[in-house]
């Protein structure tokens with residue numbers, strides 16, 4: 056309960072920091088016995104949707120829209136995923152990518168939380184359609200970002216032109232930081248998984264911590280420095296591998 060009217064949440068034209076004290080829960084089509092917290096959406100200026108689903112045991116989720124691909128990352132609890140006639144058990148840190156127009160159903164086996172990224176798929180002439188991807192984040196090999204061993208990146212989706220989105224984790228050793236103020240055409244949706252530090256977004260510096268969500272619009276200058284004595288880690292979405300000239304038509 057806020058008695059002061061204070062929050063770290065900030066919404067600007069090219070970025071947003073959304074902290075858990077300001078989250079609002081609501082139903083969404085396709086999700087049953089599930090509360091949804093929409094963090095990032097076209098209403099904010101984004102070209103994708105990022106939301107948390109809080110599922111009761113037996114709660115379920117399906118795709119109700121055409122041509123929308125989905126990436127789901129389990130934060131907590133046990134979830135069964137039925138897709139292509141098979142049933143998969145997903146626990147914390149398991150993830151699933153469902154290509155557009157792939158019927159599927161998530162069913163919570165316990166109280167469960169997942170973070171979801173939904174995005175219209177942009178097919179590319181000459182590239183194969185992507186397939187279903189399932190994985191467990193700790194099993195994905197990591198590599199240093201730009202040669203910095205203190206900053207490890209895991210690519211959760213294959214790095215090829217079939218995919219028009221990437222979802223990665225980035226783990227910063229205490230004191231590690233991005234080596235430049237990145238300013239790029241890709242937009243981001245980010246969830247802090249652990250630790251915290253200082254995030255520069257545009258001309259603002261924010262303290263951030265586990266549970267926070269950040270939206271970075273295309274070209275939003277961005278930099279992060281990790282604070283504390285334990286590693287900091289975030290899950291980060293970006294759009295990749297496509298020309299954006301269709302936005303002109």
Ligand code: UGY
Pocket residue numbers: 225233237243277278291293
């Ligand atoms: O992949 C990225 O663009 C990433 N390095 N950005 C970020 O962490 N803000």
Ligand code: MN
Pocket residue numbers: 237239243277
């Ligand atoms: Mn970036």
